[in-house]
Amino acid sequence: MTQSCRAGGAEVGLTFVGDDSNPTPAAPITCETCAASCCRLEVWCLTDTGVPGHLTVTDHFGRTLMDRLDDGWCAALDRDTMLCRIYAQRPLVCRELEVGSPECLAERG
Numbered sequence: 889m890t891q892s893c894r895a896g897g898a899e900v901g902l903t904f905v906g907d908d909s910n911p912t913p914a915a916p917i918t919c920e921t922c923a924a925s926c927c928r929l930e931v932w933c934l935t936d937t938g939v940p941g942h943l944t945v946t947d948h949f950g951r952t953l954m955d956r957l958d959d960g961w962c963a964a965l966d967r968d969t970m971l972c973r974i975y976a977q978r979p980l981v982c983r984e985l986e987v988g989s990p991e992c993l994a995e996r997g
């Protein structure tokens with residue numbers, strides 16, 4: 889993104905470190921090198937994107953959220969690949985988080 893993604897294996901172009909006269913390419917920002925940090929956040933299902941019901945929970949306000957397992961990650965995250973198993977149906981908030989955005993970089997730490 890700017891491809892919008894969360895844990896979809898997306899990658900944005902090289903960033904640069906160093907000063908302007910001697911820029912040095914840093915590693916590309918990619919979900920594949922991030923351990924899906926943003927997939928531990930609370931995710932509300934604000935619109936119907938086709939998320940399977942068994943992956944969601946309803947809170948005491950009646951809102952639908954992605955379920956999270958004991959390890960803290962979203963129930964839809966594949967623990968082997970650390971990619972989203974329902975990428976085409978992922979919630980709107982997941983689509984709106986862009987790889988390389990300030991929010992993404994804050995989660996990557």
Ligand code: SF4
Nearest residue numbers: 895919922924926992
């Ligand atoms: S924090 Fe950024 S790089 Fe990591 S999985 Fe989320 S969108 Fe991808």
Ligand code: SF4
Nearest residue numbers: 894927962965972982
């Ligand atoms: S639905 Fe997919 S992209 Fe969204 S938090 Fe869960 S695993 Fe990550």
